[in-house]
Amino acid sequence: MIMILAANWKMHITPTEARRFGERFLARIGPRPGRRLVFFPSAVALEATALGFRERSDISVGAQDVYWEPKGAFTGAISAPLVAGAGATAALVGHSERRHVFGETEEDTHRKVRAVLDAGLTPFLCVGETLEQREREETEPVVLTQLEAATARLSRAELARLVLAYEPVWAIGTGRTATPSDAAQVHRVLRERLVARGGDGVPILYGGSVNPGNTAALLGEWELDGVLVGGASLDPDTWSQVIEAADQVRPS
Ligand code: PGA
Numbered sequence: 001m002i003m004i005l006a007a008n009w010k011m012h013i014t015p016t017e018a019r020r021f022g023e024r025f026l027a028r029i030g031p032r033p034g035r036r037l038v039f040f041p042s043a044v045a046l047e048a049t050a051l052g053f054r055e056r057s058d059i060s061v062g063a064q065d066v067y068w069e070p071k072g073a074f075t076g077a078i079s080a081p082l083v084a085g086a087g088a089t090a091a092l093v094g095h096s097e098r099r100h101v102f103g104e105t106e107e108d109t110h111r112k113v114r115a116v117l118d119a120g121l122t123p124f125l126c127v128g129e130t131l132e133q134r135e136r137e138e139t140e141p142v143v144l145t146q147l148e149a150a151t152a153r154l155s156r157a158e159l160a161r162l163v164l165a166y167e168p169v170w171a172i173g174t175g176r177t178a179t180p181s182d183a184a185q186v187h188r189v190l191r192e193r194l195v196a197r198g199g200d201g202v203p204i205l206y207g208g209s210v211n212p213g214n215t216a217a218l219l220g221e222w223e224l225d226g227v228l229v230g231g232a233s234l235d236p237d238t239w240s241q242v243i244e245a246a247d248q249v250r251p252s
Pocket residue numbers: 008167171172173174207208209210228229230231232
């Protein structure tokens with residue numbers, strides 16, 4: 001399976017900063033067979049980021065969020081066709097900050113997956129349990145429910161176009177990560193469900209306080225097909241260190 005290393009820039013990095021990031025990053029990290037890199041800048045920096053990486057077929061760019069309607073009178077909203085026009089080939093859906101800060105429901109997440117697929121983009125669907133759910137030992141039912149709700153009524157061919165990210169809410173931006181073996185266990189449960197539904201080849205990434213120091217241990221677990229990284233992706237040198245650590249543990 002291909003390894004995917006994805007950077008979620010959240011509400012950081014202007015278009016000018018994205019251009020500078022691209023220059024520094026490209027000077028340090030070359031393409032590598034079997035490894036794909038994805039950047040999720042803010043909507044305003046999408047085009048600048050996509051242009052900065054246009055010479056590199058191993059690098060793609062995605063949106064952090066889209067509204068589910070394709071167009072219309074929805075002031076302030078951004079649709080999947082609009083981000084595609086700015087150079088996006090993917091979009092995050094159901095990130096925990098969308099669910100918990102902006103109150104997105106399972107139904108919203110489902111509509112967004114549908115809209116992203118309909119626009120020809122790759123949905124990066126995020127699932128993950130809160131600390132309370134983990135302490136109540138509900139992790140597995142919670143992530144499976146999120147997966148089922150978001151992908152209900154998709155055909156096998158549509159499901160096969162997804163990338164899944166397991167991101168425990170308590171690990172995001174907190175400096176706490178799941179242990180590699182705990183993460184691998186959740187990945188196995190998600191994989192089993194995907195396989196049962198015909199999504200055998202769907203990559204499953206881990207996210208939550210990934211940094212240059214813990215990347216090798218996490219990717220030492222073969223159930224992890226890559227990582228989705230927030231804080232440690234904001235600086236080109238730190239992000240390059242994550243990629244170099246991943247390359248060491250998964251030589252092409
Ligand atoms: P973090 O964020 O790496 O800063 O924990 C990960 C994410 O939210 O995707």
